[in-house]
Amino acid sequence: MLDYSMIILRTIFLYALILAVFRIMGKKELGQLSMIDFVVTIMLAEMAVLAIENPSSPLLPNVLPMLVLMCIQITLGFLTLKSxxxxxxxDGKPTIIINKGKIDEEAMKKHRYNFDDLLLQLRGKDIRxxxxxxxxxxxxTGELSVLKKEKKKTGNLTVPLILDGIIQESSLESINQTNFWLRQQLRKxxxxxxxxxxxxxxxxGQFYIDLKDEKK
Structure with a gap:
């Protein structure tokens, strides 16, 4: 015979635990979840369901893997901030699908991203x-960020040239500039x-520069 009171108590406890786990791991909107975040979310949900469906089983063996996943996510979050x-x-890298009005089909193939996907996301941004x-x-995250031609002309896109002390060669290529040009501009x-x-x-034509551990 099922102990319904135990099921209710376990459900409330696991709900509170999962809520606490996600608060500790950090807030993210659903559309901003990376692939790893999404996988962890599914795994936590499955573990919680198993714990609720088996009220006679000890709670600790079900809770422990959830806490391990939380620790893994926190560690990964710390490492991604540092490196x-x-x-x-x-997390992977953002990929330019359309560059100065030209579609990069190789980039689309690499990510198994077809024209139906592209048009669907463009329609979602009211671009026909x-x-x-x-x-x-x-x-x-799979989201498509779009800059329309009528809003800004070529050259007005904000391009990240240095991230964490590393020059982004692909970004320099997108504005038809070189590593030497960037270093020269910075020295000036x-x-x-x-x-x-x-x-x-x-x-x-304008640079925005932020130093590491710069005191405000």
């Missing part, structure tokens, strides 16, 4: 024609050590 390379390995798009970037502004720059972006 750009590790962040790219875990690909020719209206200047840039489209497929984010690591008094920045000689690339590794000390946390973030550097370029937009419409």
């Amino acid at each position: 750009k390379k590790f962040r790219d390995l875990v 024609n690909i020719t209206d798009v200047e840039f489209a970037v497929l984010e690591t 502004r008094g920045y000689t050590e690339i590794q000390k720059i946390s973030f550097c972006s370029y937009e419409n």
